[in-house]
Amino acid sequence: MRRALILLRRRLIGAVPVLLLVIIGTFFLLEAAGGDAVDAYIVSTGGDAGLIEALRQRWGLDQSALTRLANYLWALVHLDLGWSVTFSRPILDVIRERLPNTLLLMGSATALSFSLGSALGIVAGARPGSFRDRLLSVGSLALYAIPGFWLGLVLTVVFAVQLRWLPLAGIESIASGKTGFARAADIARHLVLPVAALGFIYLALYLRTMRAAMAEIWRMDFVLAARARGISRRRIVLAHVARNALLPVITVLGLQSAAMLGGSVVIETVFSVPGLGRLAQEAVASRDTPLLLGIILVSAVLVISINLIVDVIYAVLDPRIGSGEPA
Amino acid sequence: MSFAARFLRTGEGATGAVILFALAVLALAAPALFPHDPLSIAGPALLPPFQDWSLPLGTDRLGRDVLAGIVHGARTSLAVALAAAATAIAVGTIVGTLAGFLGGLADEVLMRVTDAFQTVPGFLLALAFVSVVGPSLGVVVIAIALSAWTGPARIARAEVLSIRERDYVASARVIGMRPLEIAFREIMPNALPPVLAQSAIIVAVAILTEAALSFLGLGDPNRVTWGGMIAEGRTVLRSAPSLSIFPGIALVLAVLGVYLAGEGAVEAAATKRRHA
Numbered sequence: 001m002r003r004a005l006i007l008l009r010r011r012l013i014g015a016v017p018v019l020l021l022v023i024i025g026t027f028f029l030l031e032a033a034g035g036d037a038v039d040a041y042i043v044s045t046g047g048d049a050g051l052i053e054a055l056r057q058r059w060g061l062d063q064s065a066l067t068r069l070a071n072y073l074w075a076l077v078h079l080d081l082g083w084s085v086t087f088s089r090p091i092l093d094v095i096r097e098r099l100p101n102t103l104l105l106m107g108s109a110t111a112l113s114f115s116l117g118s119a120l121g122i123v124a125g126a127r128p129g130s131f132r133d134r135l136l137s138v139g140s141l142a143l144y145a146i147p148g149f150w151l152g153l154v155l156t157v158v159f160a161v162q163l164r165w166l167p168l169a170g171i172e173s174i175a176s177g178k179t180g181f182a183r184a185a186d187i188a189r190h191l192v193l194p195v196a197a198l199g200f201i202y203l204a205l206y207l208r209t210m211r212a213a214m215a216e217i218w219r220m221d222f223v224l225a226a227r228a229r230g231i232s233r234r235r236i237v238l239a240h241v242a243r244n245a246l247l248p249v250i251t252v253l254g255l256q257s258a259a260m261l262g263g264s265v266v267i268e269t270v271f272s273v274p275g276l277g278r279l280a281q282e283a284v285a286s287r288d289t290p291l292l293l294g295i296i297l298v299s300a301v302l303v304i305s306i307n308l309i310v311d312v313i314y315a316v317l318d319p320r321i322g323s324g325e326p327a
Numbered sequence: 328m329s330f331a332a333r334f335l336r337t338g339e340g341a342t343g344a345v346i347l348f349a350l351a352v353l354a355l356a357a358p359a360l361f362p363h364d365p366l367s368i369a370g371p372a373l374l375p376p377f378q379d380w381s382l383p384l385g386t387d388r389l390g391r392d393v394l395a396g397i398v399h400g401a402r403t404s405l406a407v408a409l410a411a412a413a414t415a416i417a418v419g420t421i422v423g424t425l426a427g428f429l430g431g432l433a434d435e436v437l438m439r440v441t442d443a444f445q446t447v448p449g450f451l452l453a454l455a456f457v458s459v460v461g462p463s464l465g466v467v468v469i470a471i472a473l474s475a476w477t478g479p480a481r482i483a484r485a486e487v488l489s490i491r492e493r494d495y496v497a498s499a500r501v502i503g504m505r506p507l508e509i510a511f512r513e514i515m516p517n518a519l520p521p522v523l524a525q526s527a528i529i530v531a532v533a534i535l536t537e538a539a540l541s542f543l544g545l546g547d548p549n550r551v552t553w554g555g556m557i558a559e560g561r562t563v564l565r566s567a568p569s570l571s572i573f574p575g576i577a578l579v580l581a582v583l584g585v586y587l588a589g590e591g592a593v594e595a596a597a598t599k600r601r602h603a
Binding site for chain 1: 339439446451459535554557568571572583587
C-alpha cells in the first residue's frame with residue numbers, strides 16, 4: 001500500500017503541468033471563439049452599454065491577454081468555470097447535474113466491455129492460432145469497426161421500435177413517480193441500449209489485449225514447468241496464463257477512458273441521455289463555447305483521475321511497480 | 328516472396344485489399360457513375376430500396392438518390408480520413424523526432440504537450456475546434472488530426488531514442504552534418520516504419536471521427552457524408568430505417584477494410600522476420 005501511495009503522489013505532481021497545459025489550450029480556444037463572459041451574461045440577463053463597460057472592468061476583461069489568462073486560472077482555482085448563456089446558470093452547476101448520468105453510463109459500459117472482452121480474450125488466448133481464436137479475433141475487429149452512434153440507431157430500430165422490448169430514449173420514465181428499487185430498475189431498463197452500444201465497441205480492445213498478452217505468456221518457462229508437472233490445461237489457462245495476462249488489460253482501462261468519454265457524446269445524443277456528452281452536443285448546437293470548454297476541462301480532470309486510480313490498482317496488483325522508487 | 332505477395336496471402340490482407348480497392352474505385356468513379364449532384368432531387372421522396380432499378384437503394388426524405396449519396400460520400404469520408412491521418416502521422420513523427428533527438432527541456436515540454444492532448448477526449452477536442460472555427464473540409468481534417476498525432480509522436484520518440492546512439496548517427500556527426508540535418512535525414516526515415524505500422528488504426532479512427540462529426544452536423548454542409556446521411560435518415564427512423572442503415576454499412580465496410588489490411592500488413596511483416 002505504501003508503494004501505491006508514493007506512486008500516487010508522484011503521479012499527482014506529474015498531472016499538474018499537464019492540466020495547466022489543457023487549461024491554457026482551452027483559454028486560447030475560448031479567445032478564438034470571440035465574445036466574452038460579459039456578452040454571454042448580457043445575452044441572458046439584458047443590460048445597456050454602460051453596464052457592459054462596467055462589467056468588463058469589474059471582471060477584468062479590458063486587460064491584456066496574459067492578465068485575462070491569470071484571471072481565468074484564478075477563477076478555476078475557485079472552481080468557477082464561468083456562466084452558461086444557454087442555461088442561464090453557472091457552468092459548474094450544469095455540469096455537476098449531468099455528470100452522474102455519464103459516470104453511470106461509462107461505468108456500466110466499461111464493466112460490460114471489460115468483463116465480456118477479457119472473458120472472450122481468455123477463450124481466444126487459450127489456444128493461440130486455433131480456429132476459435134481466429135474467429136474471435138476477426139469478429140472483434142468487425143465489432144470495433146462499427147460506429148457507436150450507428151450501432152445505437154440499429155439497436156433502437158430492433159429493440160425499441162420493432163420489438164418494443166426497451167424504452168426508446170431518456171434515462172428514466174418522465175414523471176413516473178417511481179422511487180427506490182422501482183426507480184433503479186426503470187433507469188436500468190433505459191440504460192440497456194446505450195450501455196450495449198457503447199460497451200460492445202470497446203469490447204474488442206480488451207479481447208485483443210488479453211489474447212496478445214496470453215500469447216506472450218504461453219512461451220514463458222513457468223508455463224512449461226506447470227505443464228511438466230501435469231497440471232490440467234484448464235488450470236494452466238486460468239490460474240497461470242490468464243491471471244498474469246490480466247495486468248496489461250487493466251492498463252487499457254485507463255487508456256480507453258478518454259476515448260469512451262468522447263464516444264459517450266454521440267451515444268448520449270442518440271439515446272437522449274441527459275449526461276455530459278449530450279451537454280457537449282447541446283453546447284455546440286447553441287454555440288455556447290464557454291460551456292463546451294468547461295466540459296472539456298472536467299473531462300480532462302476525469303481522465304486524469306481514472307488513470308490515477310488505474311495506476312494505483314496496478315501498483316497494488318503488481319509488486320514490481322514502484323518498488324524501486326525513492327520514498 | 329515480396330511484401331505485397333505475403334500481404335495478399337494472409338486472409339485478412341486479401342479481404343481488406345478487396346474492400347478498400349472496391350471503395351477506392353467507387354470513390355474515384357463517383358462523378359462518372361453519378362454525374363448529377365448527389366444533393367439534388369432524383370425522384371419521389373422516401374422511395375423504398377429495391378423497387379425502382381434506376382434508384383436501387385431508394386430515395387431519402389427529400390427525394391435524393393441514396394446510392395449516389397453513398398458513392399459520393401465515399402469520396403468525402405476517405406479523402407478526409409486519409410488527409411487527417413497523413414497530417415497526424417507527419418506532425419506526430421516530426422514532434423516525436425524533435426523530442427527524442429533534442430532531449431532535455433525540449434523533450435520534457437513536447438512530451439507534456441503530448442500528454443495534455445492525450446488527456447482531453449479526442450472527440451470533444453475535435454468538436455470544440457470545429458465549432459469554434461466553423462465547419463469546412465480543411466477544418467474537419469485538422470480537427471481529427473489534433474487528437475490523432477499523439478500516438479505517432481510517442482512511437483517516433485521511443486524509436487529515435489534507440490536509434491540516436493547508433494554508429495551511423497555518430498559517423499554523420501563526424502562528417503560534420505548539422506544536428507537538424509541528422510535528425511530529419513538520418514534518424515527520422517529509420518524511425519518511420521513502426522509509426523507507419525500504426526497507420527491503419529489512425530485511418531480507421533479518422534473515418535469514424537469524421538462520421539461522428541458529420542452525424543452531429545459538424546461536417547462540411549456542402550458535401551454528402553455518410554455520417555450526415557445517417558443523421559438525416561434518423562428523422563424518419565421508424566418509417567424508413569434503411570436510410571440510416573445503408574450508409575452505416577458502407578462505414579463499417581470501410582473501417583473493417585482498413586483494419587483487415589492493417590492486420591495483413593503486420594502479419595506479412597512478421598512472416599518476413601520469421602524467415603529472415
